[in-house]
Amino acid sequence: MFGESKGIILYSRDHKEKDKLVKIFTEKYGKLVFYVKNAHRKNNPLGASILPMTAAVYSGEIKSEGLSFLNAAKDIQPYAHLQQDIFANAYATYVLGLADAAIEDKKADPFLFRFCQIILAQMDLGNDPEVLTNIFEVQVLGRFGVSLELDKCALCGNTKGPFDFSEKFHGLLCRRHFSEDERRLHTDPKVCYLLQVFNQLPPQRIGKISVSPATKEQLRAVLDEIYDEYVGVHLKSKHFIAEMKKWQQLMQD
Ligand SMILES: [Zn+2]
Structure with missing residues (x-):
């Protein structure tokens, strides 16, 4: 055809x-x-x-x-910036790798296609590729068949934090219910708030979002935990990002 x-x-x-x-x-x-x-x-x-x-x-x-x-x-x-900048390229490569892993070949998914377009266009404009990657990671979870409660407390439906993340209850847990999960992740409430924001953000409204380096590090940690626990996909491009961060650190030191 x-x-x-x-x-x-x-x-x-x-x-x-x-x-x-x-x-x-x-x-x-x-x-x-x-x-x-x-x-x-x-x-x-x-x-x-x-x-x-x-x-x-x-x-x-x-x-x-x-x-x-x-x-x-x-x-x-x-995407000229993504073709030339090794750091932005690494994140964009990982996002495309996730899109490739998330759905079957030869099945149309125009929503995911347009979401990839938006994320790449924003990265190409020079907006923070780490944050854009995190937004993509949160919103693509459903394509892997993972459904987490990231809008409200998984136990009582409270929509206002402070929240922690609970693997036991597959989502956010409000302070009143912290005692229900001894192994909650003890994630900074600021990070849980960002998970909530990233989950709710309509793709066409994604733009510049500023996140401090310390918060970004914690976002990375909680998303790594979520991906290990629920998704189980290990991409070379993700490993490359981790290595790249190590050398960035070495160069700064
Ligand atoms: Zn609650």
């Missing part, structure tokens, strides 16, 4: 000597792997459109089984 759709490059890998396998998250058809012949040839018209951190309107032969074939691309939008 011939098809045309907006898409975002998920990855672009060398295949044999001259060709590439390019995975694209398309708005209409979901995630597809395309075989691109002679991708390395200098004058290949698809060249710029299949670089990592690029969006475009792609068209080609879409196969229900196996690989699809890419014919053309137009309206090419490189």
Whole structure:
């Protein structure tokens, strides 16, 4: 079937000597792997459109089984900052890796597609990639089949904090109910408040959000705990971010 759709490059890998396998998250058809012949040839018209951190309107032969074939691309939008900045690139790569892990191939998910577009566009503008990643991580949980109560106390429905996070009750716990879970995470209420905000934020309203380095560190810790406990997906790109933070620290010291 011939098809045309907006898409975002998920990855672009060398295949044999001259060709590439390019995975694209398309708005209409979901995630597809395309075989691109002679991708390395200098004058290949698809060249710029299949670089990592690029969006475009792609068209080609879409196969229900196996690989699809890419014919053309137009309206090419490189995310220039994400292509050049190693730090922002690491976060964007992780977000796209999560989107890839969260849903099956060849199933359309236009909402998740547009959410990825928004997150990448905000990162490309230079807004804090760590915070944008955290927002994505919170909101994509449902796609992994994880349903946590992040809007109110999981026990009494109280919507005003201070809250802690409880794995026993799969969500926030208000101060009145702290005693119900001896192993609550003892997360800073400020961090729980941000989890609540991130969970409720409509994607089109995502913009610049300032979070202090100490709070970001705690957000990372609680989201790592949630991802280990409920999602169990371990991406290389996440490991890379952790390593990168270590060297950043070393350089500052
Ligand atoms: Zn409560």
